[in-house]
Amino acid sequence: MVLCLLFLVSIPAITPYLRGDGNGYYAWVRSAVIDGDLHFENEYRRADPAFRTEMFDEKGELRREKRTSTGHVDDHWGVGAAALWSPFFLVAHAVVTVARAAGIHWQADGFSLPYRWACAFGTALFGFLSLLIAYQLARRRLSDGAALVGVLVVWGASSLFVYQYLLPFWPFASAAFVGALLLLLWDRPGPIPPLRWLVMGVLAGLAFAIHPVAVAWAVLPLLAVVRLPGLRAKASALGLLALGAPLGAAPQLLGKAIVYGSPFTSGYDVKLREPQLFRILFGANHGLFSWTPIAFIALVGIVWPLWRRDRRLAQALITVFLAMLVVITFFQLHEQSSYGNRFFVAFTPGFVIGAASVYESLRGHWRRVAVAIGVLAVAWNVLFAFQWAWGMTRKQGPVHWSTVVSNQFTRAPRELVHAARLFVTDRGALIHHVQQVDLERRRAGVP
Numbered sequence: 001m002v003l004c005l006l007f008l009v010s011i012p013a014i015t016p017y018l019r020g021d022g023n024g025y026y027a028w029v030r031s032a033v034i035d036g037d038l039h040f041e042n043e044y045r046r047a048d049p050a051f052r053t054e055m056f057d058e059k060g061e062l063r064r065e066k067r068t069s070t071g072h073v074d075d076h077w078g079v080g081a082a083a084l085w086s087p088f089f090l091v092a093h094a095v096v097t098v099a100r101a102a103g104i105h106w107q108a109d110g111f112s113l114p115y116r117w118a119c120a121f122g123t124a125l126f127g128f129l130s131l132l133i134a135y136q137l138a139r140r141r142l143s144d145g146a147a148l149v150g151v152l153v154v155w156g157a158s159s160l161f162v163y164q165y166l167l168p169f170w171p172f173a174s175a176a177f178v179g180a181l182l183l184l185l186w187d188r189p190g191p192i193p194p195l196r197w198l199v200m201g202v203l204a205g206l207a208f209a210i211h212p213v214a215v216a217w218a219v220l221p222l223l224a225v226v227r228l229p230g231l232r233a234k235a236s237a238l239g240l241l242a243l244g245a246p247l248g249a250a251p252q253l254l255g256k257a258i259v260y261g262s263p264f265t266s267g268y269d270v271k272l273r274e275p276q277l278f279r280i281l282f283g284a285n286h287g288l289f290s291w292t293p294i295a296f297i298a299l300v301g302i303v304w305p306l307w308r309r310d311r312r313l314a315q316a317l318i319t320v321f322l323a324m325l326v327v328i329t330f331f332q333l334h335e336q337s338s339y340g341n342r343f344f345v346a347f348t349p350g351f352v353i354g355a356a357s358v359y360e361s362l363r364g365h366w367r368r369v370a371v372a373i374g375v376l377a378v379a380w381n382v383l384f385a386f387q388w389a390w391g392m393t394r395k396q397g398p399v400h401w402s403t404v405v406s407n408q409f410t411r412a413p414r415e416l417v418h419a420a421r422l423f424v425t426d427r428g429a430l431i432h433h434v435q436q437v438d439l440e441r442r443r444a445g446v447p
Contacts, residue, residue, distance in 0.1 A: 201244020
């Protein structure tokens with residue numbers, strides 16, 4: 001009940017702002033429903049200024065390298081998030097159609113506020129459901145209080161809220177939701193019936209369609225297969241998973257086949273690279289633990305107290321995390337303009353369970369200390385995210401920690417008050433400010 005109330009209260013924070021990669025993710029659903037095709041040039045012309053400079057030259061012509069061999073426009077971003085948004089988009093389209101008949105002048109173009117807000121609400125809801133499922137899974141092993149603390153601290157002290165409320169057209173909250181569903185199905189006790197194997201296959205395919213990192217959650221049904229007795233049972237389970245996966249990935253396979261000529265061509269320029277584990281986890285360039293320390297605490301909770309309480313779950317979560325780390329480390333998945341390491345937002349359910357396990361392992365006044373640290377972590381994270389969004393620190397590349405720390409106690413609190421006022425009274429002006437800062441930095445050659 002507390003979590004549901006908090007989500008309801010948070011709904012006004014939803015900001016249906018199409019920025020950066022979000023334009024590519026959203027184009028799939030907008031073009032398919034409104035235009036009846038997958039030609040994205042008109043969608044990209046409605047994008048934020050920085051994105052348009054990537055797609056169009058100084059004369060306003062589409063850059064040659066953005067045209068695919070089939071004559072379509074490049075959209076290497078995944079289709080899965082758009083598939084999840086489609087019910088919200090269609091409801092918005094129906095509402096706009098009825099409203100226009102009643103004399104309300106909403107544009108039925110897929111970009112007016114009802115469309116964007118409905119899809120943004122879908123993202124916020126998916127992020128919340130990932131937390132709610134993680135809460136229920138934590139409650140099976142831990143106290144209600146520990147589960148609640150785990151949710152609240154991860155919600156406020158990780159990168160999730162940025163991609164749940166402020167950049168809702170990016171796919172990572174949706175990926176966390178699909179991962180939570182897979183974890184929920186995997187965790188149910190007793191033998192796994194055929195239908196559940198099939199559904200887990202569908203979810204694994206959908207995770208792949210949302211983002212390559214999210215496919216790490218497909219490790220869970222594979223771990224379940226390994227535990228089955230006998231080759232026949234293993235073969236049957238694998239067959240059902242293999243049957244379900246293409247169904248879940250169907251939007252991706254069909255969309256890529258149309259745009260690139262092959263369902264197996266994503267459009268990403270995927271290359272193996274040297275592993276840079278320290279940078280990815282601890283670096284100033286969007287390191288997971290350095291930007292969002294709650295992730296480190298949560299992982300400690302998985303490998304220590306959770307391991308002692310439920311080794312099977314701990315092993316599974318560690319395996320999923322390592323699978324994500326491998327994908328991020330060895331492939332060209334750069335953080336670019338990202339708050340923290342955005343890819344690990346997909347691991348949100350694991351972070352919740354790990355953080356809850358840490359709290360459960362503490363006793364007496366140490367729990368009060370942990371709550372105080374959690375409150376400080378949330379406050380620090382909110383201010384740091386504001387610095388990043390407001391252009392007070394670099395959005396790409398490594399930050400200067402001395403500047404970040406100084407701003408946390410000086411500029412950031414002061415300017416956050418001004419930004420909060422705009423957020424409530426004139427969100428358009430706030431977004432315009434963010435766009436102008438981005439453009440000025442780009443013109444000056446600053447990432």
